[in-house]
Amino acid sequence: MTDVVLAYERPSRLVADTSGLRVLDLGHTAVPAGGAEPFFDGWVAQPRLVAGLLLAVAAVARSRYFRPISARSLDPILTSGDGRLRLESFSSCCGVYARADLLPEALRDVRVESGTTNVDLNREVRDALARLDDRDEMRLSIGSTGLRVTTRAAEAFERKVALPVRWLKGLGEAALAQVGMRPYTRLASAGTRRLLADLPAAGPSSAPPYAAVRHGREVRFHQQATADVPSVAGPFRLRELRPLAPYAQALTVWTRPGAGPRASGWQLDLPGARMWLVLSPDVSRGYSGEGQALDALSDPSTVEEADALRPLLDWSARLDEAALARGTGVDVARVRDLLAVLGSQGLVGRDAAEDAWFRRDLPFAAARIGTLQPRVRRAGQIAASDIHSARVEGGHEVFVRSGRIEHRVLLVGDEARCTCLWYSRHRGSRGPCRHELAARRHVAEQA
């Protein structure tokens, strides 16, 4: 558990300007991270839709879909840049990632600087947003200089949120979950509305995942698993999309090829905007333990190389991998690997629709990155004298001491097996166990 203090200049508010028009004046963290200070000021084309998006993102942040007891939520994260806004949140149970992308066509007369910040969507603002109507005009304004100057000291307030480390880890892992996802199907507006209207009710968390299968112009949920069809555990977690259904133009369902429990991505296309939900492979399974990049993270040189990439990241909607490759002198494939490492650390976000990474510096995460991967840390703590390896046919047999016993790790090519409980439960589906990480490091050093 770690305490995160979000210090805002002032609360967010929806106010009327001198001409009576509505201005959503979002309070943001006083010390933003990233490049320039985040700043955004623009007219919203469809106030009700934009309000619905903000409310949906806020609703995910306040939700806990697994064991719904008191939720610890962090306010949504806002990234501005390239004429667009991205508002992200992550459920308290670490199983649902949400992002609203406001695209340039949804915004008018935009002034935008680049950066990342948390924004405060308090009850009063949510109330006001819920009351918005398309007949209202709304200006979205973040970090008005005038207000900052006059109010910084006087009206700053803090909100303290006790956040588990797994929340921070999960946010990064949610980005990695989108890597390799491909569109499974795209529904038109009618099919989208029907799908969202007929979501299966929440069942026991141990229930097997559904398969979301395309039937004609609709997607239906089945319990019969089918390869390459999206596996969706707890489709009720899509419920925050329901209020946006009347505006839906299309819904794209994303998945990784293969079978078994996998994350699924749900991209709701709206006029001038996109709403994303990425569901974890199981209701009880948060993203924090997925361990998708542990192999890379356990290699100090890779982490260093990824860290060196950070100053070169710009705030465009798609990070230019070729330019980064030129800037760093490594090939594009390696840049992709390094961006994945940064993604797992929450330092860049993933936009599957663009098939690209975008820069997003979590203001609170930078100092905590070192604590985010306990498996890597604990693998590093295993002494070399506690690891013994021998060559076997096609690979290595490694014994790694763990307390009073030794775990046998069998490494054959990319495959690995271990006698520990983590491996027994997940069989590699949630990344390598710490014994495997230590064994691989040992074998590499021996070589």
Next chain:
Amino acid sequence: MTDTEKRLHAAIDSGDADAVAASLVALSEAERADLEPGVARRADELHRSPDWMVLTGQQLTAAHVAWLGTGTPASLPPEADIHDDQDGWYRRIHLQKACASAAGHRVLADRRPEWLPKLVDEYLHYGHWLWDWAWRLIVDGLVPRPDSELYLRGVAAYAGFGGDEPLPDMLDRDPALLEVDLPALLALPDGIGALVHGDVRVGTPPARIQRRVWSPVLAALPSGNPLRERILTGLLEALGGDVGGEAAAYRQFLTELRPTAAEFTARRQALLRLAGHRVPSVVGFAVKALGQVDRAGQLDPADAVDRLGPVTAATSAGTARAAVKLIGAAMRRQPDLAAAAAIALVPALSHSSADVQRDAVHLLQAHATDERVAAVLADARADLARTVAGELGEVPAAGDVDLDGLLAEARRRLAQAGDGPAATDLAAAIEATTAGAEPPPVTVRPWRDARPTAAPVTPIESLDELVEELLRVVDRTVSATSTMERALDGLAASGTLRPADFGRRVGPLIVRANDVFATDSPGWGENVHSDFCYLVANWMEPARVVAGPEPLDSARGWLVERIREVALVLQRGTPTRLFAPPTDEADWIDPIVLAERALAAGDAALDRPVDVAVAVARLAPWGRSAALDRLRDKPSTIAAVVRAACGSGEDVCAAPDPVRRAVAWQLGQPHAGPPYLFGDPEPPPPPPVDWRSLDLLSMHERAEQIPMEGGGICYDTTHLPEFQAARRWFDYLRREGYSTDWAASQWPGDTRWIWRGDEHAARSLRRLLEPDEPVGDDAMAQVLRQIADETAERRTLATDVLTRLVADGRVTSDTLAAASSKPWTARTAGRVVDAFDRTAATSALHRAVVRRAVAASVSAWHALPAKPLCALLFLLDEWCTADGCGLGSADARRVLAILSEGRSKTAGLARRVLAHPSVGTDWPPDAAAAALEARVARLPQ
């Protein structure tokens, strides 16, 4: 002691608070101060009395009334937190009770102490009944009317709290409560929310009757009353916020106020905003209210068309239809809005409810001459229900099927196929299809027709492999039953020979087995993973005592015995390969392999009768003659057993009882009874017991009180009939829950025993997804039961199973109708209808099968409540429209003719169904083609 003091103490001792109040009247503050020490002492004595909660309650109240009349804030019991100072908290409660009593009120009214406002403030923090006490002081003018937030929020939350003085009576005494306090409350942040949430008071258990306090009063205010106006406006404003789960409370409060059409009209813009709210119930409320505005002719047609389009996508068909109606009214008033209305109605045209679609189509058809309207209708056709599309003149496309060509191809394939059940099924299907009839279900007899197609199961060859398999079982991460089989075989074969680094390699297994013992303390036979932990312990320590034999009267008994036999093998210390491990993942044993095992093991294998019996039960139907040849003239009993199981006809009376029974089961009528009993009568399951229904209080009263050695009493309920019934039921559940999948793998030739009880069936439904799994009457009954289950996942799985069964021909309309012929319950009918809808939507074959089954089972559902009945009749209409046929069943037409009488929605739908032509076949060509293709697909490749 003075006379006054004597009178006062006498009044206290008699518990007469009124006499106490009378004896204090007109005393000066000095006289009161003199009396206070004695009163405080007496109050303290009474508080310390062990019986004060029961015997001296009145005396305590009287003493504290006296203390209230003589003490000061410095001497009276101070405020205390129950968590920090329980005794002090009780003392303070005594004083509060005295305050709240009529006598206490008189004492304070007579005394009028200067510290009374401070006490009021303090008690307002407590709230509840003390708010009422404070208010009475205010009404009587003893303290000034507070304007604090605590007091004002108390107006909402506590006025009329106890119900002793209803709110209207309070308002008669104190009109300022309504005229001053309530407006001040509404001026507070979320004051309206406080009013809404304080409106409902719930009585004490067990009745817990709800009553409303403020809304009846406010409902009685005349229209135009400023306070009522303010509240109505405030409620609509609050309802428009991010109310989420609170929406119902606001909406209900608003409904209780019975707003008039004029009041809604004055707020129509707010209602139009609410119609776009994200909470469906708020939208429903707004649309209903706008209906009133519209009926009053006050809804601007342009507003309706401009704002209500998204509402026509509402999940609730009622709300969506109401919005469509409002847009329709706008179109009638202002026909030039037709094109805009058509755009607004686009969501309605693709609504999941055909009624919503139909309403929208009817509206737009009247303006179809407008090319923009016509374009919207044309775009929507693909999403329209078939019955609605039919009203647009869209004739459903007949299945573009070359049935004659398919029949010719099927005959060609049949001619090449030779004999076998699949060929027989195809021949029957060709005959039925030619006659325009539905083919009979396909034949599924794994005990006769199984073929060696499943992946092989190989024995464990190394210690590390054995450890990995055992870890899967101990960690409960088994994904295939062959894991248990391989682990048992590997352990039996491992013996006592151990490599030098044995401890290192088995270390993780030992730790995890010990963890199971430490955390669960399982007994022998409780569950599979802990029994394997015992087995690991036997492996490590072969001399360990092995548990006694289990009766073979349940599936669990057989499994536990199999584990126990391996423990005995380990105890003997002779490495042994088991007889029963399957040779493929379908759990069969290739007969030739069993013959080899018999030759290798000899009669020593008969020391493990259950192992051998299961091996016999797993004997595959193919390759038996080769096994007979291999064992020809072999003199051993075990060879005779295998030969007999393969059909040699020889006597195996020398074999142990379970083995003889298994052989008899293979050769006799193997599929007439539960295999694990091999012919013995099956013990019926005990009646189910829901522990929540047990009357624990009554059981406690009838319990035997047994003195315990260390003192105290033990309440023993084990003799009570309900305890014994519960124990029987929970023992049964425990036995049944051992491992259905593994048990089913013991007798792969027949798994019908699974479907006879809900416990195994609920865990095994996925088995029916396999095309080679037989579906008997019990299995079909379970599918129908699971379709109506409470959990969405189980319902969905059962629907998937039904879909698969229809697709591969294991279920036809006759078998589905037979399973559906039990009367449907009102509670579950909606779920069954939904599952039939989903199944029928899969293909033309599914639609035809479900339609015919529903028609054939009309006697089971015709008396359902209106909602599910209408849903089913609507679907029948849809299916008949799609298939271009009517109901073939004369019985169904007769029942529907009765239902069609009258003007109800049910009657209208029944008439629509009956309107479909009933002449000719009701087995459409596209369904026939799919059924034929399913049977062709079952031919051996």
